[in-house]
Amino acid sequence: MKYFDGSTIQQLLQYDDLIEALGQCHLGSMPDSSHMLRSEPDNGNNQFVALVGWQKNEIIAVKLVGVFPDNLKLEPAQPSIQGVVVAFNAKTGTPDFAADGAEMTFRKTAGVSGLGCRLLAREDAETLLIVGAGGLALHVLQAHCAARPSIKQVLIWNRTFAKAEALAKLWSTQARTVRAVCDLPMATRNADIISCVTMSDKPLIEGQYLKAGAHLDLIGAYLPTMREADNDAMIKGRIFVDTRQNMEGAGDLCQPVEQGLMGWDAVRGDLFDLCTKRVNARHSDNEITIFKNVGGGHLDLFTAQFLARKTK
Incomplete structure (x- = not known):
């Protein structure tokens, strides 16, 4: 059985x-x-996730990953996400390959948000704001720039400014200006696309600062107790998700629903709806769109499926 390490996955995907x-x-x-x-x-911070996706007669993908936030504080630091993705032949059950779970998760998550950006963000978007500077932030930055080549400026905000600076230096290019910022409301006012990749349990993006026509991508807040955008933002925006499966567990969605500020019908569609055009994407240049990246085993399967095709 073949094994694809992180660097190989980076090259292929x-x-x-x-x-x-x-x-x-x-x-x-x-x-x-x-x-x-x-x-x-006993209420620890660590989590373990198991996801299974099954495409009949083609591929079965199983992802087993641990999310251990305090790994970043170790000496030396270790990735907070570690694990493995294993692909099986769906006709015979034979294991075909294994792949680094962290890199596959990064690529899948960023790629899904990139697809949401391609479908929902304005085509003339020029300023991208990344909120958070952890391991996923660079991937999300790259995915959004791939989705919207019109981006000319990237702003990075993080609670620890030094981490935002380090990320900005890591991805400085001639094609785009990349810089760290410390004023989040001001950055929000200027951003055409905002992507949040945090572990925050309190809203960071305030709806009062969102500019007309902005696209808001929410990747964190995967638990009911977590938030990245406030109620004002959620009410102002037209909401889409990658998948409706398990969206009830996402804090940015379930909290305003539980507070009676919106219903689940506020979610206008998922990626299947958008890609098949069963629902309209952006209605106007002034509309605020929101994409909640929930995640799911089928998305890991799609990513593993693409990796399999790239290596044939």
């Missing part, structure tokens, strides 16, 4: 191609998938 492939996958039907999330006993 370029964001331009991955976003296109994910879009094509959403023209078909939803594969069977299941999801299990377990938290550390």
